[in-house]
Structure formats: C-alpha cells, structure tokens
Amino acid sequence: MSATTVSRTATASVVRRPRAPGITWVVWRQHRTAAWIALAVLAALCAELVWLRGAMTGYVAEHGLAVPCRPEDDCAAFTAAVDGFRLRYGDFLGYNVLLLEFLPLFAGVFVAGPVIARELESGTYKVAWTQSVSPARWFAAKLGLPVAALLVGASVLSAVFTWTWRPVGHLDDGLLVDGTRWYEAFDALGPAPVAGVLSGAALGALTGLLVKRTLPAMAGTAAACVLLYWPLTTVRPYLADPVTTTRPASSDYPPSLHGGDSWHYERGMTTPAGGRLPDAGCIEAAGISRCVTRHGADGWYLDSHPPAHFRRLEWAQAGLVTAAAGACAAGALWRVRRLCA
Known part of the structure; x- marks a missing residue:
C-alpha cells in the first residue's frame, strides 16, 4: 500500500469521525x-x-x-x-x-x-x-x-x-x-x-x-x-382610560360596584373643585347626606371598564x-x- 493511499485512508477516517454532541x-x-x-x-x-x-x-x-x-x-x-x-x-x-x-x-x-x-x-x-x-x-x-x-x-x-x-x-x-x-x-x-x-x-x-x-x-x-x-x-x-359614570350628590347612594359584566373598580365622591375622594369611608354608612356635607362633595363617580376594553x-x-x-x-x-x- 502506497503512502498516498495510507494518507487518504487516514483522512477519510478523520472525516467520518462522529462529531461531539452540541x-x-x-x-x-x-x-x-x-x-x-x-x-x-x-x-x-x-x-x-x-x-x-x-x-x-x-x-x-x-x-x-x-x-x-x-x-x-x-x-x-x-x-x-x-x-x-x-x-x-x-x-x-x-x-x-x-x-x-x-x-x-x-x-x-x-x-x-x-x-x-x-x-x-x-x-x-x-x-x-x-x-x-x-x-x-x-x-x-x-x-x-x-x-x-x-x-x-x-x-x-x-x-x-x-x-x-x-x-x-x-x-x-x-x-x-x-x-x-x-x-x-x-x-x-x-x-x-x-x-x-x-x-x-x-x-x-x-x-x-x-x-x-x-x-x-x-x-x-x-x-x-x-x-x-x-x-x-x-x-x-x-x-386604559376607564368609563366614568357620575351622579349628583342628591342621589341616595353612589353607583354600585356590583352587577353586570363591566369591571367596576373604583367609586367615590366628587368635589366642586373637580377633586375626587375614592371610597370616602362613610359611603356605606347610614348617614349618606351627612357624609356628603362633611366632605363638601357635590356628586358621586364610578370608574369601570366594559368588556370592550x-x-x-x-x-x-x-x-x-x-x-x-x-x-x-x-x-x-x-x-x-x-x-x-
């Protein structure tokens, strides 16, 4: 066997050697x-x-x-x-x-x-x-x-x-x-x-x-x-910007947080200056009118997200x-x- 043949055989064996796994x-x-x-x-x-x-x-x-x-x-x-x-x-x-x-x-x-x-x-x-x-x-x-x-x-x-x-x-x-x-x-x-x-x-x-x-x-x-x-x-x-529902302070109760398929996540009172009092603490109390007067509120608000949001x-x-x-x-x-x- 010639040297050239030996060299080709060695080269082929090197080429056919399996690669290490990645x-x-x-x-x-x-x-x-x-x-x-x-x-x-x-x-x-x-x-x-x-x-x-x-x-x-x-x-x-x-x-x-x-x-x-x-x-x-x-x-x-x-x-x-x-x-x-x-x-x-x-x-x-x-x-x-x-x-x-x-x-x-x-x-x-x-x-x-x-x-x-x-x-x-x-x-x-x-x-x-x-x-x-x-x-x-x-x-x-x-x-x-x-x-x-x-x-x-x-x-x-x-x-x-x-x-x-x-x-x-x-x-x-x-x-x-x-x-x-x-x-x-x-x-x-x-x-x-x-x-x-x-x-x-x-x-x-x-x-x-x-x-x-x-x-x-x-x-x-x-x-x-x-x-x-x-x-x-x-x-x-x-x-996302919510849908805000408002009512005047003359309403007996603020908008409900329950019912429907909309996500009602925050409610509270509004002031004449445009401020907000989220869940003012006395909203659920019996004296709703006194609560409104004490905080100087003029209305109620409710923030919600409809299903479209x-x-x-x-x-x-x-x-x-x-x-x-x-x-x-x-x-x-x-x-x-x-x-x-």
Missing part, C-alpha cells in the same frame, strides 16, 4: 424526561378543556340559558338552571384559571432551579466554558430550549382555555361564570399567560445566576413572582410584562458576563 443536544438529554411528562400533562389538560366546552355549551343549549330571563317572566326555572351550571362547571373553570395564573410562577421556579442554579452549584458550567463554548452561548442554549417549550405550552393552553371560556363568559352579563368573569380570570385569558411565562422565566434565570444554589434560587424566584404580582394588579385598571387592557399588560422580562434577561446576561470576568 450543547443544545445536551440540554435536551438533561430535561427530556421532564419534557415528555409536561407534554403528556398539556395533552391531558387540552382534552379536559375540549370536553368542558362541549359539556357547558350543551348544558346552555338544553336549558335555554343563552337568552336571559326577562323580569316579567317566571325566572325560577332559569335561576335553578344557572345554579346547576355553576355547581357542575364552576369548579372546573376556577381550577383551570388557577392553573394558568400559576404558570409564570412554575416557569420561573423551573428555570431558576433545575436549569440555571443547579449548573452553577455543581460547577458543570465550567466544563462547557472550557470546550470553546462562550458564556453567552451557554446561557442562550441553557435557556433557549426550556423557555421555547414553556412559551409554546403556555400559548396552546391559553388559546384552548380562552376558546373554552368564551361561549359562556359573556352570557347574561357573566352570570354563568360568576367568579371567573373576564376581569376575574384576566391572567388566564389571551396573551397574559404567555407574557407571564416569559417574565417568570427571565426572573428565574436572573435569580438563579445571583443565588447560584438550587433550592434557595427556587424559593427566591417564587417570592419575587408573588411580590411582583401585586403591583401588576394595582396598575392594571389604569392601563378587555383586549386593550390585555395587550397593554402583556407589553408591560414583556418589557419587565427584557429587563430581567438583560440583567441575567450581564451577570453571566460578570461570572466569566
């Missing part, structure tokens, strides 16, 4: 069991929601609940049917709402612990960094596959739940879904769960990089998600939450660069 493949191998379990759970939840929609719409058609009962009619049978609907399907709707509302928390805890903090705690990230994998690429690969899977799952689940809820959500001013009206199930409908999952994952990544220990990072992410949720619910009513509020909140996710992701990337400095 970091994305390694991430998949690490989390494939959890991924298959999550996929099975997602399929089961979607099947349950499809069944729930069929059962609810069938009940509504059978008992004639699509048309509200008129005051001049005998509504005893209608009221009994509504109570039966709530008894049969109210808990199903409520549990699904809770599940979707907790998706961001789950995403943050999952990313903070098993994906990021465990790598830093065990020191395995150093192996990847010494094998021509930059810290930024390592961070992107570690987060890319899990976050993409979480976003796809949240999008599918949110879309299916919205599709299930919509046929009964606005019937008779939300009477059937009392407790899960559009403003009560806000974080489970539309783009809200998807934006929340993105924000939770980014917050989990940042927490995991800062804490560097699995269990403390998971606990810290859970606490941070809960703490950030309350300011979000506080500013939500102000993400739902999409505007949803997308405004989604944009705000996505911006927060971008800030957390930027902070996490900065932390990664500091780790290798």
Whole structure:
C-alpha cells in the first residue's frame, strides 16, 4: 500500500469521525424526561378543556340559558338552571384559571432551579466554558430550549382555555361564570399567560445566576413572582382610560360596584373643585347626606371598564410584562458576563 493511499485512508477516517454532541443536544438529554411528562400533562389538560366546552355549551343549549330571563317572566326555572351550571362547571373553570395564573410562577421556579442554579452549584458550567463554548452561548442554549417549550405550552393552553371560556363568559352579563368573569380570570385569558411565562422565566434565570444554589434560587424566584404580582394588579385598571359614570350628590347612594359584566373598580365622591375622594369611608354608612356635607362633595363617580376594553387592557399588560422580562434577561446576561470576568 502506497503512502498516498495510507494518507487518504487516514483522512477519510478523520472525516467520518462522529462529531461531539452540541450543547443544545445536551440540554435536551438533561430535561427530556421532564419534557415528555409536561407534554403528556398539556395533552391531558387540552382534552379536559375540549370536553368542558362541549359539556357547558350543551348544558346552555338544553336549558335555554343563552337568552336571559326577562323580569316579567317566571325566572325560577332559569335561576335553578344557572345554579346547576355553576355547581357542575364552576369548579372546573376556577381550577383551570388557577392553573394558568400559576404558570409564570412554575416557569420561573423551573428555570431558576433545575436549569440555571443547579449548573452553577455543581460547577458543570465550567466544563462547557472550557470546550470553546462562550458564556453567552451557554446561557442562550441553557435557556433557549426550556423557555421555547414553556412559551409554546403556555400559548396552546391559553388559546384552548380562552376558546373554552368564551361561549359562556359573556352570557347574561357573566352570570354563568360568576367568579371567573373576564376581569376575574384576566391572567388566564389571551396573551397574559404567555407574557407571564416569559417574565417568570427571565426572573428565574436572573435569580438563579445571583443565588447560584438550587433550592434557595427556587424559593427566591417564587417570592419575587408573588411580590411582583401585586403591583401588576394595582396598575392594571389604569392601563386604559376607564368609563366614568357620575351622579349628583342628591342621589341616595353612589353607583354600585356590583352587577353586570363591566369591571367596576373604583367609586367615590366628587368635589366642586373637580377633586375626587375614592371610597370616602362613610359611603356605606347610614348617614349618606351627612357624609356628603362633611366632605363638601357635590356628586358621586364610578370608574369601570366594559368588556370592550378587555383586549386593550390585555395587550397593554402583556407589553408591560414583556418589557419587565427584557429587563430581567438583560440583567441575567450581564451577570453571566460578570461570572466569566
């Protein structure tokens, strides 16, 4: 055998040598069991929601609940049917709402612990960094596959739940879904769960990089998600201009905060100078006239959002939450660069 033949054979063997698996493949191998379990759970939840929609719409058609009962009619049978609907399907709707509302928390805890903090705690990230994998690429690969899977799952689940809820959500001013009206199930409908999952994952990544220990990072992410949720619910009513209803002070009572499918979130008294006294404390007292006189009020007001504001509020909140996710992701990337400095 000539030297040229030997050289060609050696070259061919080098070419045919299998390549080392990439970091994305390694991430998949690490989390494939959890991924298959999550996929099975997602399929089961979607099947349950499809069944729930069929059962609810069938009940509504059978008992004639699509048309509200008129005051001049005998509504005893209608009221009994509504109570039966709530008894049969109210808990199903409520549990699904809770599940979707907790998706961001789950995403943050999952990313903070098993994906990021465990790598830093065990020191395995150093192996990847010494094998021509930059810290930024390592961070992107570690987060890319899990976050993409979480976003796809949240999008599918949110879309299916919205599709299930919509046929009964606005019937008779939300009477059937009392407790899960559009403003009560806000974080489970539309783009809200998807934006929340993105924000939770980014917050989990940042927490995991800062804490560097699995269990403390998971606990810290859970606490941070809960703490950030309350300011979000506080500013939500102000993400779109409300509809304001006013009455003169001669009215016996201020506009009601209850009833209908509109979100009545604030009421109070108005002053001649144009000021407002939200829930002045004595509004519910017996001496309404004395309350008005003591505060120098000349009328009542009620701020509310009709169902038509739902999409505007949803997308405004989604944009705000996505911006927060971008800030957390930027902070996490900065932390990664500091780790290798």
